[in-house]
Amino acid sequence: MMSNQNSVQSGFLPIPSIRRTVSPSQALSRSLATALVLALLIFVLGPLVVLVLWAFAGEWFYPSLIPQKFSLSWWSTVLSDSHFGHSVLLSFIFAPVVTILSACICLPAAYAFSRYQFPGRRAMFIGIFATNAFPKMGLYIAIAGILYATHLMDTFWGVIVIQLMNTVVVMTWIPAAAFSAVPKSLEEAARDVGAGPFRTFWHVTLPMARPGIIVAMIQAFLASFDEAQGTFLVGAPNYITMPVQMYSMVTNYPQQAAAVYSILLSMPSLILLLLIRKYIVGGYLAAGFRMK
Amino acid sequence: MAELALQKIGKGFGGKSVIEDLDLHVSSGEMVCLLGPSGSGKTTTLRMIGGFILPDTGHIFIDNVDVSQATPDKRPTAMVFQQYALWPNMTVFQNIAFGLKLRNLPRREIQEKVHSVLDLVDLRAQAKSYPAQLSGGQQQRVALARALVLKPKVLLLDEPLSNLDAQLRHKVRDEIREIQQHSRITTVFVTHDQDEAMSVSDRVAVLSAGKIEQFDTPDNLYAYPRTEFVANFIGSMNMFEGRLVNHRIEVNGMSLAFPSRISESINDVKIAVRPEDVELHDSSPAFPSGAIKRRIPRGHYAELILETAMGEMRAFVPNGYSVSDTTGFSFRRVLVYSDSKLLDTYVANVDLHLTGIGGVRP
Structure with missing residues (x-):
């Protein structure tokens, strides 16, 4: 897609120079998609993970990433x-x-x-x-x-x-x-x-x-x-x-x-x-x- | 064995009349086909006999009992649906047994009846299968068995062969006819396929625009189509517009002479000739001539398309009959229609003589 648009817009440029820009842009869009999926996963599952952690936490104070103490008392x-x-x-x-x-x-x-x-x-x-x-x-x-x-x-x-x-x-x-x-x-x-x-x-x-x-x-x-x-x-x-x-x-x-x-x-x-x-x-x- | 009579049946949908004043009398044990193009009202008529649609006017009698306003479950009819309508959640056995169970028959009796009808349609081995596991032809036979097991007075078939491929269609068609002959069950069959209608029915009712054009045996329907519609619909037919003057019919300057059976002059008549009634001769002044435009091989015969002064004409000729570019022709048999009704028929050498001024147009 990208390569087609480029070649149309810059028709006089030698073709090899256009080709070279293609693979980096594809790689970029791929890694962007991966990042989006990961962000979505964190957005959906993140709170649930935190919830489970809280449910089994005895003590959990800032700035620790995981609870200091685990407990079933609650x-x-x-x-x-x-x-x-x-x-x-x-x-x-x-x-x-x-x-x-x-x-x-x-x-x-x-x-x-x-x-x-x-x-x-x-x-x-x-x-x-x-x-x-x-x-x-x-x-x-x-x-x-x-x-x-x-x-x-x-x-x-x-x-x-x-x-x-x-x-x-x-x-x-x-x-x-x-x-x-x-x-x-x-x-x-x-x-x-x-x-x-x-x-x-x-x-x-x-x-x-x-x-x-x-x-x-x-x-x-x-x-x-x-x-x-x-x-x-x-x-x-x-x-x-x-x-x-x-x-x-x-x-x-x-x-x-x-x-x-x-x-x-x-x-x-x-x-x-x-x-x-x-x-x-x-x-x-x-x-x-x-x-x- | 039951008689079926439709009396002055009328039905409309949304103010539009579909069936008007339809009368039909089916004798006991007879197999009758409702034949017509789509929209002719044949399926509506069948569904009214089955009780799926109630007629607006008129009466339906089965063995002289008026069932016009009865729902399907209260009628001694059984239908084989176009798409078979087998219940996918039930096995073949359960599909066939369902109607018997509703009648609270003892288990043993149900089993006996289902197995005997399964033998009849040769599906005993498939009793425990579900419809989705069967081929189209097998599903069709289950649908037939489900209808037959209830020993209905009237069997209804709604285009039962339309979902089968051509080879199977012939086989199932013959099977249905055999079973019908064997059980002598009064049967009404709907189809748009004239070949199907002609080959299995005792009588065929040709429908057009909600009216029965002709109700007759297949032979009569072919030989004496009483209306122009039937003439065109059944088989292949050459139709020419002409005039009736002085005991002659004139078509495009060519004239047909015949004995004076009809004395008045009629301005527009149509003459109809079956392609097999077009006889070819060597070119000679004795016959009008035509040019052969095309030869279409039909297997055991050939179809020719002739260009004549009367217009384009189809002729069926035997194979091996050598044809030249121009040929003389005559008619063995001619049907004359006036106001869309059959006026008269003429047979060659007895009362028909064809003369003309023209053969091939330049």
Whole structure:
């Protein structure tokens, strides 16, 4: 590329002199690319490494590059604390309940979006994205007003409602794409041999759309599991989930405790993401955003 | 064994009429083909028989039971889909057994039925395979088996051979016909391939623009195409525009004389001649002449393209027939169309005499 441009611009120069400039510039761009990749790696993994170091640090003072003392004491502190235990329990109750409710509400909608033509279909399909298009806090405060009026503030179901908000887009878009990918003739063939609409869905459509639905459910689980802002607004002071607890950890405890806690918080996400890795590679996430 | 009757069926999509006032009567055990170009409504008609599309007007009867508004699961029909539509998450056995399981048959009976239909389509060894592991021809036979195992009253085939390569197509075509003959199941078959339609059907319904142009046996369809559309659509046909005056047809100054069956004068008629009905003679004043533009070898015969005063003309001649640059010609058989309808047919030496002023144009 470079050599072509040069030769066009300086057509009268003897060719060998142009050639000589080529390999250094290529070497430069290569080393630049390597440097960028390294920088990106440090940018992404660096904080994680520091986090792990903090979690096992007994003492770590400036200017030392690694902790002076390693210790497991903060692990036992965090794991034995009843507040923290309660948060973990709450998180593992809310996330599955939200995921299942979200599936019950959104999967039929996803099926309707993919299989039926109705007035306002496209507007509604895009409109679902509105829940992600505005700053979350503004949306939550408006919803909090409604929850106050309906006496749902600081209640279990209030937290469920606010967490459902975050799951609607993935739980509708990804399964809608998965349903659309099931050829209509396969459903027709099931109807043809005598299956009614429900059995057709159960025996043909659902098994074929299952990978997309699994991806969506895990995404929804993680969205609920990691949600802090809305849960804090609606659930405090009685419903403090793990990510909400993180806030007070950061301000009220030494850095080591927060590090231990954030590692605990990351574990489910990491495990689930590893489990669904093959589906994500399969393009189900991207497909959701290509639906017309 | 069941009778199928479509009565004044009409269907439109988005205000545009696709099928209008369509009547079709299929006798018990008959194999009927719906043949037409794309957009002629043949697939829509088939899907209405299967219940995948409900007609706007008219009625569909199977053994005198009105099923017009029944969904596919409530109809005694079974369809073989164009893309086969086998369920990829089920094995061959499960695909075929699914409909039987829905009917809550005992396990033993399901197994017996599935195995006997697998024998019929010669796929017993593939029972445990998944559709993706089968060849196109095998998938096609699984789809057929899945339809047959339910002993439907009417079997529907939607272009079942279009996804097979040419050699396999002939084989599967004959297999389907054999199975149909064997079980005497009333069958409706959709295709755009006339060769396919003519070779397996008892009767063929030729559709154009949502209407049945002609519903007839393959032989009659070829020999007596009742409309200009059918004449052009089935086989190869030479068409010439002309005039009917004084018991003669004039085409570009050449005239065809025939006995006075039609007395009135009609300003625009079309005469149609099959290429095999163009007879070649040695150049002589007795016959009009034409120039041979091209010879296309067709294997056991040759196709000639002649330039004549009537216009360009195709002729099928035997191999080994030596042709010179100019040749005389006559017609063995002529069909006359007026207002797109067949008016009359004429056979050479009985009532047809061709004279002309011109042979080759300078």
